[in-house]
Amino acid sequence: METNMLVADKRCWAEVNLSQIAENYRIYKKHLPEETKVMAVVKADAYGHGDVKVASVLQKEGVTDFAVATLEEAIELRQGNISGQIFVLGYTPIALAQKLIEYDITQTVVDERHAEELSKISGNIKAVFALDTGMNRIGLDADNPEHCEKIIREYTKKLCVQGIFTHLCNADSADSDAIDFTNSQIRKFERIAGLVENLNLPYVHCLNSAGGLWNKCKKSVFARLGIILYGLKPNYLNALPSGIKPALSWYSVVSMVKTLRVGETVGYGRTFKAEKEMKIATVCTGYADGYNRLLSNKYYVLINGRKAPVLGRICMDQFMVDVTEIDGVETGNKVTLIGEDGNEVITADDMAESIGTIGYEIVCNISRRVERIYI
Structure with a gap:
């Protein structure tokens, strides 16, 4: 991709x-x-x-x-x-x-x-x-x-x-x-x-x-x-027949890139505090779109083929990620929430496993305001 x-x-x-x-x-x-x-x-x-x-x-x-x-x-x-x-x-x-x-x-x-x-x-x-x-x-x-x-x-x-x-x-x-x-x-x-x-x-x-x-x-x-x-698993431990693959990918974009100074905090409740200077990006998706709030401070997205960890709490319509180690991030960059980017892959099953739920809930909760494009 x-x-x-x-x-x-x-x-x-x-x-x-x-x-x-x-x-x-x-x-x-x-x-x-x-x-x-x-x-x-x-x-x-x-x-x-x-x-x-x-x-x-x-x-x-x-x-x-x-x-x-x-x-x-x-x-x-x-x-x-x-x-x-x-x-x-x-x-x-x-x-x-x-x-x-x-x-x-x-x-x-x-x-x-x-x-x-x-x-x-x-x-x-x-x-x-x-x-x-x-x-x-x-x-x-x-x-x-x-x-x-x-x-x-x-x-x-x-x-x-x-x-x-x-x-x-x-x-x-x-x-x-x-x-x-x-x-x-x-x-x-x-x-x-x-x-x-x-x-x-x-x-x-x-x-x-x-x-x-x-x-x-x-x-x-x-x-x-x-x-x-x-293309998802009934149980995370299941192995599906070869060739069965997820049919849905989920994307967003970067709306802003900024420098986070030492000691500054991110998001509601100030649950993340920078211990070093960092580059962060705002992603135009939130829990109202179905991006689970339990992913706060513990999951990641893909930008330019690299993992960008989530920083702070997921907001209703936006969240922030760490792009310090990712070159070339700018406003308008495509962000992969579920899917492939370069050699990296995120599945709904993987995301679900990280927060103790099931892939069913992840895809069912992608809200109606998220446009579906059919291939």
Whole structure:
């Protein structure tokens, strides 16, 4: 990537490589059994990458099934001309349920009460039952499989029941206890799937991004491809298949360069104090753009192919970095927040690891005011 680049017309932007997303999908698909389909998870604006843009590219690759978290996200896909099945994996208030029919959306049933409320809506709502196999988030209690079977069968007469699913909450870990727990989740799911097999439900699935790579479930028709689609890791310790790479890069620019004298401090709370004369630069990005405040005084950006450490606290719209050892820094220089510059690379996973979170949060939190440019 070109270094020492001056940018005249931008403050802060992200570049999304749609070809890389398509390639990530193709590589992931090759690691699944031939009969296992992919459901693309494009919730949270496709993890900050742009839901309609990403879904459109995947639709051209042959993907026909998409998952989101909210009804609003599903409607946005429909209005963006995304066809096929769109699944809302979370709760939709009953007051909005008529829109499920209007936009041909498939709704998750989170419990028996939700099923009963949905069944009273005029029209035939498409629905899938969530099963709670141990995450204790949503779903029918899979520890009582016969009751789950009874409820599912009962509501096939009242709703257009499309399938059942569960979520593996520890499939990204190689820890022996985690592996045992994941296997127990799969066994519970397979038990219930077997009990309702003669209903011929088309959407039966339990594999998430990690589960599709490292677990087997003979009853799972789909793998729900989420974070790996965007080239990031479910767990920082994971090794992804060769060729899967991050699709998003994030940039800003230098707005000012100045000399910091011995004893002067930087930023809110004066948390950095210069012990020697330094050259510092102000970067036009802050926590309102999604640059996490926990990176204050502990992370770095890339300028002219070199690491520039963050000095002081991240502000709402700006932060400062040390460029003492970097030649040629001036106003308008491109700053790499996530991505490559020369021989240096910053990934969302690396950034997340430094502050004790996950890459998901880093990319999801890049705010709407950060312009997305699609490659």
